[in-house]
Amino acid sequence: MIRRQTLDGHSYEFGSLVELMAKATPRRSGDELAGCAARSEQERAAAQWALADVSLDCFLTEMVVPYETDEVTRLIVDEQDRTAFSALSGLTVGGFRDWLLEAAARREGSALLGSIAPGLLPEMVAAVSKIMRNQDLIAVAKACRVQAGFRTTMGLSGRLATRLQPNHPTDDLRGIAAEILDGLLLGAGDAVVGINPAGDSPQACADLSVMMDEIRRSYEIPMQSCVLTHVSTTIGLIEAGVPVDLVFQSIGGTEGTNKSFGVDIAMLEEGWAAGRSLHRGTVGDNVMYFETGQGSSLSAGAHLGTDGHPVDEQTLEARSYGLARHFEPLLLNTVVGFIGPEYLYDGKQIIRAGLEDHFCGKLLGVPMGVDVCFTNHAQADFDDMDTLLTLLAAAGVNYVITAPGGDDVMLGYQSLSYHDANVMRNVLGLRCAPEFEQWLIGQGIADAAGRVHGLDLASSSLRELVGTGAR
Template identity: 80%
Template sequence: MITSQTVNGHTYRFDSLVDLLARATPLRSGDELAGCAAGSEEERAAAQWALADVELRTFLTEDVVPYDTDEVTRLILDTHDTEAFAEVSHLTVGGFRDWLLETAARPDAHIVLSRIAAGLTPEMVAAVSKIMRNQDLIAVARACRVVTRFRTTIGLPGRMATRLQPNHPTDDLQGIAASILDGLLLGCGDAVIGINPAGDSPQVTADLVSMVDQVRRAYEIPLQSCVLAHVTTTIGLIEAGAPVDLVFQSIGGSEATNASFGVNLALLREGREAGLSLGRGTVGDNVMYFETGQGSSLSAGAHLGTGGRPVDQQTLEARAYGVAREFKPLLLNTVVGFIGPEYLYDGKQIIRAGLEDHFCGKLLGVPMGVDVCYTNHAEADFDDMDTLLTLLGAAGVNFVITVPGADDVMLGYQSLSYHDALYIRNVLGLRCAPEFEAWLVAQGMAEESGRISGAELGKSGLRELVGGLR
């Protein structure tokens, strides 16, 4: 596809769909690094104008990443639901934006948007996001509803779950247990207790899995846990009889990106089947947990598409959600500012990327969460994260990540604190997952309204829980 657009007497030419998508993307440092960003705001506006006139059908016939050499493209196109697509198949990208905003205002919006999700490709969704304002992304994402279940139910309206992330620089069990207790007292952990291990030892991973399961069973807490080891490590633990709840893996939007993580679609299927074989869920069987992030393909040198042209990082990110959708995960979150300013330079870019990612994931039918975060060398601060958290809360985010004091001492980046979750729940009237909330109320840690009161964990306290893990 070759197209052009004239703005202020200057004609801009776009030689391919890949080129058009990249130059229509709101400014971000990663695309500048890749050499595919628009050269000026005028060129960006011209590209967005031209993109708005592209028919949605075009994305079914023109590959962003070649079909013959990329299994992610084959997955996206081979599983495309033509019946679900029929409702919007006549639209252009611009027409689709208008349709989404009109639909989002309807009382049955979540039903309509769920009905078309399987008919949308990641490239369609990425394209429409590029011509939407932040308020558009929020309005449509809020109208989407993606509900998943394992021991808790995630994604119900009026609720926002949290991942409790008790990372420790030496994987010390008592230190991790103390962080878990701290988070539970503040009502965090209903999405998952998710630990990033400091090392890659299968034995350490097994010890962490067993410790969290011990805590869960001892206090009869309705939650799920996950140690974020490589999928092959988790499969090995399942085969060895470890009490694994969720199977984790970082994924990307191209076959080459996934290869950089040491995975492919077949291995992800094997991981899901291994998780399902344990039957550990009580209210559902969504057993997968994925993480993504804009810039992962570029950082792996796996960002080239059709014709050897660089694909913009946001389109590749949306394609990762197409991978996730295939495996019916309980959770997926973009770690939006984690890779660094080389990919998202400042608070403005991080905020925009977080809203784009959330919108694209929800519209594709993926249970979307966000790690609201930044690295210490980015041009961002906690005010930016407060803004993004509040916007995501308004947009109906399924879950966010919380760490002690908002500072992950193992991974060395800034995220949200347990108290930040209290803030957004109180300000917007959001509640925990219903099963977890009932447990908090029974423990005297929450009021019947769902408001967290911060009482002690039953009659146990810190000494019993942490001391029992010596």
């Protein structure tokens, strides 16, 4: 359906919903690379104006990515809860924005927003985010509470969890154990202790899983661990009797993107079933961990939608959350600045994308985290990341990723440090996941209010952790 909008005496025409969504997106380098971005700020404003007048019902009939050729679309559309959507049927995208802001301001806003989540298509959520200010994204996301649990409970109000990321360039067990000790002493790891293995050897992945499980059991730590290897490798580890907590996979918003990762929905279903069959959780049975990122579909050449038109990267990112929702994950995080400046050029674009991703994921009912990060060739720095971290913490992000010194020496990019998360906890009055916090208090790492002391007051037995990898 062609849509037209006049602005300052100039008429703009948008030939499809795909084109309109792309041109309404705040500026980012990936859409310019794909050739679907607005050609001027005036055209972008006209597209946003026109998009605000589109009925949410249109997204039920105008598919951004065809139903017939894409299994992600089929999953999302077939699982939509039409009863939950009925409360919004007939609203325009602009009207939906007003509804969200009003709901977020109400005392019962969290329950109200949670009730509509099963009825929302990712394209609806992406569309409304495009006409919202950063402040709007923060206000609504803050009101969305999405809880999940395994050995710790994620998503509780007033909590900020962290992934402890002890990556090592050679997967050296002793080096990784030292990094884990460093993180635990600074209160990190309540979301997950998650390792990106340097290689793809199943034996190396098994060794890492066994080591982390030994640490957990030896020190009775309420935590979950994960080796971020391909889901098929994890299935093999489970079949071999390796102690696996979470099942990881990178996913994207189209069938073609997932094929580039070597997965499809059936394989993800198999991994989900394998993880749940172990019954290793204590406070819940959410076993899946997904990572996503704006630009992954374009990077895979799998970003084309209806009639072969390129779909903007932020809409495709939101679709990956619609896929993840099906698997009831414990964790999902966007690696917002990791893919590179080809897709998010500078700090301004990374900050905006991080807030969009968090908002879209939470509104769709996904327990959302963010890797607040940038690559060394992006036009960004740690001041930009401090800004994004502060905004996300204010917006109620479930967790963030932390690495020793904020520098991942294996993956070669800049993330957050353990100290950064503690600054946010102290400044904004946030705390660790409750189960993990009690362990920190018991070990003397944190005081009764959950504030982390670190090395000085930690129990001496924890220092033995550094020798774990040598055994």
